[in-house]
Amino acid sequence: xxxxHERAHALxxxxxxxxxxxxxxxxxxxxxxxxxPLHEGLAIERELFxxxxxxxxxxxxxxxxxxxxxxxxxxxxx
Numbered sequence: 001x002x003x004x005h006e007r008a009h010a011l012x013x014x015x016x017x018x019x020x021x022x023x024x025x026x027x028x029x030x031x032x033x034x035x036x037p038l039h040e041g042l043a044i045e046r047e048l049f050x051x052x053x054x055x056x057x058x059x060x061x062x063x064x065x066x067x068x069x070x071x072x073x074x075x076x077x078x
Contacts, residue, residue, distance in 0.1 A: 019057040020077035 033041030064073035
């Protein structure tokens with residue numbers, strides 16, 4: 001139990017440091033696309049994929065990646 005609990009907390013902390021705006025859009029894509037035909041799910045995915053590029057987190061992530069490589073961005077959740 002303790003090892004699983006510690007790993008779950010570590011994973012949650014790692015996710016929380018990520019691009020939360022993008023995570024929210026992924027969740028929205030899954031929620032909206034789960035019960036529709038594939039072509040509709042793909043249309044939802046395309047719509048939200050475009051939307052993610054308008055987020056502050058996207059700009060931060062790309063700039064950080066180009067300057068520091070992967071894993072160094074400090075996201076704002078916007």
